[in-house]
Each structure stands twice: as C-alpha cells, then as structure tokens.
Amino acid sequence: MPGRSGRRSGPGGGGFAGTTPTARNWALPWVSSRGIWIPFPGTWRSFDTRCHRLLAAALVPLGPAVEKWKERVPTHRIGVVVGTSASGNRDLERHLASGAEGPYDYHRRQSFGAVAVVAARLLGVRGPAFTVSTACSSGAQAFLSAAGLIRSGRCDAVVAASVDALCRTTCFGFRSLGVMDPDFCRPFDGDRRGLNLGEGAAAFLLAGHRPTAWEGPDFRLAGWGSCSEAHHMTAPDPEGEGAFRAMTEALSRAGLRPGDVGYVNAHGTATPANDGSESRGIVRALGARVPCSSTKGYTGHLLGAAAGVEAFVTMLALLDEVLPRNLGIEDQDPEVQARILREDEAAPGIRFALSNSFAFGGNDVSLVFEVRR
Amino acid sequence: MTVAWILAGAGRIDGDRPVGDRSPGCPEEFIPRNVRRRLSRLILQALQVTWEAADPGIDAPLVFGTANGEIETIATLLPAVLAPDPSVSPTLFHNSVHNAAPGYWAILARRFAASTTVTAGPATFEAALLEAVCRLEDGASQVQVTAGDEAIRAALWADPEHCTRDFCGSLRLASRPPEGGRCLGAIEFLRLGPPEDFPLPEGEEEVRVFDRNDLPGGARHPCGSLHPLLEFLLGPPGARRLRMRRTLASGTMLEAVFRRESGFDD
Numbered sequence: 001m002p003g004r005s006g007r008r009s010g011p012g013g014g015g016f017a018g019t020t021p022t023a024r025n026w027a028l029p030w031v032s033s034r035g036i037w038i039p040f041p042g043t044w045r046s047f048d049t050r051c052h053r054l055l056a057a058a059l060v061p062l063g064p065a066v067e068k069w070k071e072r073v074p075t076h077r078i079g080v081v082v083g084t085s086a087s088g089n090r091d092l093e094r095h096l097a098s099g100a101e102g103p104y105d106y107h108r109r110q111s112f113g114a115v116a117v118v119a120a121r122l123l124g125v126r127g128p129a130f131t132v133s134t135a136c137s138s139g140a141q142a143f144l145s146a147a148g149l150i151r152s153g154r155c156d157a158v159v160a161a162s163v164d165a166l167c168r169t170t171c172f173g174f175r176s177l178g179v180m181d182p183d184f185c186r187p188f189d190g191d192r193r194g195l196n197l198g199e200g201a202a203a204f205l206l207a208g209h210r211p212t213a214w215e216g217p218d219f220r221l222a223g224w225g226s227c228s229e230a231h232h233m234t235a236p237d238p239e240g241e242g243a244f245r246a247m248t249e250a251l252s253r254a255g256l257r258p259g260d261v262g263y264v265n266a267h268g269t270a271t272p273a274n275d276g277s278e279s280r281g282i283v284r285a286l287g288a289r290v291p292c293s294s295t296k297g298y299t300g301h302l303l304g305a306a307a308g309v310e311a312f313v314t315m316l317a318l319l320d321e322v323l324p325r326n327l328g329i330e331d332q333d334p335e336v337q338a339r340i341l342r343e344d345e346a347a348p349g350i351r352f353a354l355s356n357s358f359a360f361g362g363n364d365v366s367l368v369f370e371v372r373r
Numbered sequence: 374m375t376v377a378w379i380l381a382g383a384g385r386i387d388g389d390r391p392v393g394d395r396s397p398g399c400p401e402e403f404i405p406r407n408v409r410r411r412l413s414r415l416i417l418q419a420l421q422v423t424w425e426a427a428d429p430g431i432d433a434p435l436v437f438g439t440a441n442g443e444i445e446t447i448a449t450l451l452p453a454v455l456a457p458d459p460s461v462s463p464t465l466f467h468n469s470v471h472n473a474a475p476g477y478w479a480i481l482a483r484r485f486a487a488s489t490t491v492t493a494g495p496a497t498f499e500a501a502l503l504e505a506v507c508r509l510e511d512g513a514s515q516v517q518v519t520a521g522d523e524a525i526r527a528a529l530w531a532d533p534e535h536c537t538r539d540f541c542g543s544l545r546l547a548s549r550p551p552e553g554g555r556c557l558g559a560i561e562f563l564r565l566g567p568p569e570d571f572p573l574p575e576g577e578e579e580v581r582v583f584d585r586n587d588l589p590g591g592a593r594h595p596c597g598s599l600h601p602l603l604e605f606l607l608g609p610p611g612a613r614r615l616r617m618r619r620t621l622a623s624g625t626m627l628e629a630v631f632r633r634e635s636g637f638d639d
Contacts, residue, residue: 074567076565076566076567076624076625080623085470085471089447092451092530093451093454093455095530096451096455096530097455104530104531106528106530106531106532107494107532107535110530110531111440111441111492111494112440112441112442112471112492113440113492113493113494113496113497113622114494116493116622116623117494117622117623120622120623121623125623126567126623126624126625127565127623127625128500128503128565128621128623128625128627129493129621129622129623130491130492130493130496130497130500130503130504130621131491131492131493132489132490132491132492133442133470133471133472133490133492134470134471134472134475134488134489134490135470135471135472141489144489145489145491145504145507148504148507148508148510148511149503149507151507151510151511152506152507152510152511154503154507154564154565155565168454168455168459169447169450169451169454169461169466169469172453172454172459172460172461173450173454173461173463173466173467173469174466175459175461176460176461176462176463176466177463177466177467226487226489227485227486227487228435228475228476228479228484228485228486228487228488229479229485230479230480230482230483230484230485231480232480233467233468233473233476233477233480234463234467242485245485359470359472360467360470360472360473360476361470361472361473361475361476361477361479361488362476362479362480363472363475363476363488363489
C-alpha cells in the first residue's frame with residue numbers, strides 16, 4: 001500500500017475546510033501523492049475497510065463544495081445516497097481467510113447501509129443518508145434517489161456516490177458465469193470474450209439550483225429512465241428491449257429528441273450477450289448515427305461504482321468536447337449496428353450525452369447529462 | 374394534506390404467518406417449483422407479500438428495502454469462494470445481489486416498471502418508504518414498497534441478534550385517492566428534520582412508534598417498524614392514526630403520520 005506511513009502529505013493533504021462538530025468527531029481522510037492512503041484512526045478504525053477508503057478518496061475532492069453548501073443551508077437539508085453492490089465483502093473475506101477469531105463488526109464493516117453512514121459523517125451532513133444496491137446499476141440508481149430527494153423538496157443538495165471494492169466473491173462469481181476475458185476486454189468487438197473487473201468510487205454533489213456566484217461550467221441531470229427487463233436474472237433481452245425502454249424514458253424526461261444526444265457512454269461490458277443487446281437498444285432509441293463508446297476498456301467493469309465513474313467520463317466528454325474512443329475494439333461485431341468510436345472524436349458544441357448502466361435482475365438505467373458552460 | 378393513499382398491504386412473519394386478516398394468499402403456481410427451489414427465504418417471502426399487495430392490472434414501480442439482503446446466500450457462497458480452487462454456483466452468485474427479489478418479481482410477474490433496492494440498517498423500511506413517496510411525488514401514479522429480511526442463521530460473522538426472525542411486508546401506495554374511495558389508509562405527511570423540530574403534539578389519541586424494531590414477542594428486526602404499521606392497517610380497528618418516528622444514522626429525524634380509513638370494510 002503506497003504511503004503506508006500515513007503522513008499528511010500530497011496534493012490532497014488539506015482535508016476539508018470548516019468542518020462541523022459532527023465531522024470533528026471523526027478523523028479526516030487524506031490522499032497521498034503516491035496513491036490512496038486514508039487512515040481510519042480512533043473511532044474510525046472500526047469502519048476501516050477498503051470499500052470505505054475508496055469512498056473516502058472520492059469524497060475528499062467534493063469536500064470544499066459540500067462545505068460551501070453547508071454555509072448556505074442547514075446540514076440536515078443535505079442528503080447522501082451511495083450505491084454499492086458488494087460493500088465490505090472484500091474485508092470480510094480477508095477476515096475469514098485469515099482464521100482470525102473474535103467478533104466481527106458486521107454493522108460497521110459489512111452492512112450495506114454503513115457506506116452511506118460513513119459518507120454522511122465524513123462530510124458532516126445530517127440529511128437522509130441511505131444506500132442503494134442494484135448490482136451494476138447501483139451508482140445510477142444513486143442519481144435517481146438523490147434527484148428524488150431534491151425534487152420532493154426534502155433536500156437542497158444531495159451527494160450521490162458509488163463505490164465497490166473488488167472481492168473474491170465477485171471475481172469467482174463472474175468466472176462461474178463464463179463471462180471473464182483473461183486478456184484485456186474488447187467491448188463491441190466481434191471477437192469479444194467477456195469483461196475485466198475493477199474497483200473504484202465516484203461522488204457528485206447534486207443541487208436543485210445553480211448557486212449564484214458559481215464559477216465555471218456545471219452539469220445538469222437532464223433526464224433519466226429506469227425499467228425492469230423481466231427477462232432473466234443475468235442475461236439481457238437479446239433485442240435490447242430494456243435498454244430501449246430506459247433510454248426512451250430518459251429522453252422523454254429530458255424533453256429531447258434522439259438527435260439531440262451527442263454521445264452515448266455505453267454499458268458495454270464486452271460480454272457477447274450485453275453488447276449485442278445494448279447496440280440494438282441504442283439503434284432503436286437513438287438511431288445508428290449517434291457516437292457511442294464503452295470506456296470499460298480503460299477502467300474494467302467497476303460494478304456498483306461503474307455508473308458513477310462512467311457518469312464522470314460522460315461529463316468530461318461534454319466539458320472537453322471530445323468523445324473517448326472505445327478502447328479494445330479491433331473488428332466491430334457485424335451484429336453491432338451502433339456507431340462505435342474507434343478513435344477519440346472532437347464534438348464541438350456538444351450539449352447532451354447519455355450514459356447506460358444495466359445490472360443483474362434486469363435493472364436498467366439511463367442518465368442524460370447536459371453541460372452548461 | 375395527504376401525500377399518499379395506501380391501497381393494499383400484506384405481511385408475513387416466519388414465512389407463513391400473515392399479518393392481519395386481509396391477506397389473499399399468494400398462489401403456489403405464481404412461483405414455479407423449479408424456480409422456488411433456487412430461492413432464499415428472503416426472496417420467496419418478498420415475492421409472496423409483493424404479490425399479495427399488488428394489483429395484477431397495474432405495473433407499479435417497486436422499491437425494495439432490505440438491511441442485510443441475501444446474507445444467507447452469501448454465507449453459503451463463502452466457503453466455496455475462500456477455497457484454494459474456488460468453484461462458485463452461478464445461481465447462488467446471481468441470487469446473492471441485494472436486488473435479487475425485485476429481479477425475480479419482474480420476471481415472474483412480467484413487470485417492466487422500474488425497481489430499486491434501498492438499505493439503511495435499522496432504518497431500512499423508513500428509507501424505502503421515503504424513496505417510494507419521493508417517486509410518487511415525482512409523477513408515479515402508484516409505487517409498491519416491499520421491505521424485509523430473513524433471520525440470520527448461518528452468517529457467523531454477523532450480529533444474529535439484530536435479525537432473529539423472517540419478516541417481510543408490502544404496501545401499495547398511490548398518489549391519488551382510489552376510485553370509489555376504498556383504501557386501507559393514507560400517509561398524511563412524511564417529513565425530515567432535526568429531532569428538536571419535531572415536538573410531540575400533546576393530547577393526541579393515536580398509536581405512537583418510537584424508534585423500535587421489535588416484532589411480536591420482542592424479536593428484533595431491521596424492518597420491524599413496518600410490522601406495527603401493517604397491524605394498524607390490516608388488523609382489527611383501533612387507533613385512527615399512527616405516528617412513526619426514527620432518528621436516522623446521519624442525525625436527521627424521519628416522521629410520518631398514517632391514517633386508517635374506517636370505511637374499508639363497509
């Protein structure tokens with residue numbers, strides 16, 4: 001583990017400014033210049049899992065923005081929703097494998113609800129805090145729940161985060177399904193053999209309005225769609241019916257026509273079943289000309305964190321007006337009719353982009369983002 | 374002011390004991406035998422109560438609340454996962470996700486509406502109810518909220534004392550009063566805020582629930598606060614209103630007041 005000394009160094013070493021009494025009861029996380037090192041001393045130690053460290057690393061850069069909101073509204077008006085599919089499974093497995101005896105703090109280390117508690121206490125906010133867990137669409141569902149809290153008027157701002165730490169259960173579980181590529185994954189390639197797994201976290205601050213004196217661009221969650229496929233627990237509908245429904249609803253909510261979407265960040269796991277199904281759904285919902293790419297060739301499939309990280313990639317594409325290429329593709333599957341980007345592509349003036357996330361249980365979510373420069 | 378109407382409800386303790394006396398009973402053929410044998414007790418009971426509170430003609434979004442999810446399935450998987458040469462059952466693996474029950478519900482009931490799974494420790498039902506109400510307020514005409522957990526038996530690392538019995542319940546909520554006015558009750562309001570902002574009104578004749586998760590007999594349960602609500606709605610007539618309160622882990626208080634409709638049996 002880099003930076004194991006735990007010294008408070010590196011570019012992120014400032015911690016949060018103006019912490020509340022709630023947050024002062026907890027240790028502040030730090031990101032070292034050589035990687036993630038977030039000490040959990042004292043009362044934090046019982047929460048110290050890799051999942052919570054990853055989450056804290058994603059929350060650190062968000063701290064100053066949350067502090068600004070805490071100056072504007074009471075802390076109980078700021079909520080937290082975190083998506084995860086595995087929570088503390090990784091540390092539980094290590095605990096059991098070590099043969100360690102003694103009680104295991106299930107509620108703080110393993111319970112899925114703990115990730116939202118950790119996030120709320122790290123940020124020093126007191127609004128509603130809960131976890132959503134819908135496997136690989138968890139991070140997208142966190143956006144939906146956060147938006148719901150704001151639109152209902154019960155929160156002024158909500159942190160929507162997502163996190164997953166890689167564990168043996170996930171690795172060997174996907175292996176048992178025969179969908180792991182031992183080499184780098186190749187989304188939408190005719191010779192794709194499956195996914196690569198990864199771990200990570202992402203966090204966003206959502207608010208009902210753009211604050212005055214806000215500098216620079218911001219993004220709007222312009223629309224979202226969510227549906228159940230009602231087809232199979234792991235296999236997608238071959239015709240992409242669920243993907244089509246989710247994208248169509250997202251467009252409708254955003255008040256957009258298919259041609260308004262300038263980029264699709266596809267779920268694109270590189271499994272034979274997903275990519276063909278998703279391509280059919282994209283072509284039906286948005287046409288065959290919209291530029292698409294899966295960015296799982298760069299990150300692997302981050303499971304519960306995938307939607308959050310890919311939302312971030314989608315926003316970067318909007319901000320930079322450059323669409324990322326679909327890393328790993330050589331010969332596009334002839335069954336895939338969607339326009340898959342083989343190279344980075346300039347997209348001057350792009351305003352709307354859509355990100356797909358699909359999951360076990362047929363839980364499909366599409367998010368539409370708008371950049372406002 | 375009413376934020377939601379409660380059109381139907383169902384609950385089961387220990388798998389086969391219905392809460393109240395209005396349960397129609399889920400038909401066996403709804404869950405085919407070859408599917409049933411693969412399901413955890415949590416999935417099975419969640420499917421049963423969701424069916425019992427559902428309207429066959431309405432494809433309502435489902436909010437599923439569960440604190441521990443498929444903890445028993447994970448406990449079954451772990452020895453294989455930790456073995457030197459792991460060999461994992463693919464069925465157990467895809468059944469181990471928190472949203473397994475909503476996934477099976479969609480497949481078996483042919484429901485295409487959205488679903489999500491919410492988890493918040495001992496405030497799991499309250500968080501699921503909050504999510505459901507937010508969805509109603511955001512335009513859904515009906516939302517079904519199902520919450521439950523199975524008794525922890527095999528998971529030796531967990532704290533089994535916080536969940537010693539199987540319990541699942543379901544409510545079907547609507548954003549408008551039903552035609553003809555027949556419903557179980559209503560949610561008069563659901564609000565959040567600092568506990569000090571919510572003094573208890575004096576002199577109200579109503580049942581009050583204070584941060585308790587006990588099932589009958591004193592058994593603790595993460596979704597136990599749903600049980601007195603179901604008894605209030607489905608059991609013999611008693612108090613007219615029920616106030617639910619819980620201080621969430623982040624420090625804010627959730628308070629909801631439920632009203633029982635007296636004319637349901639007329």
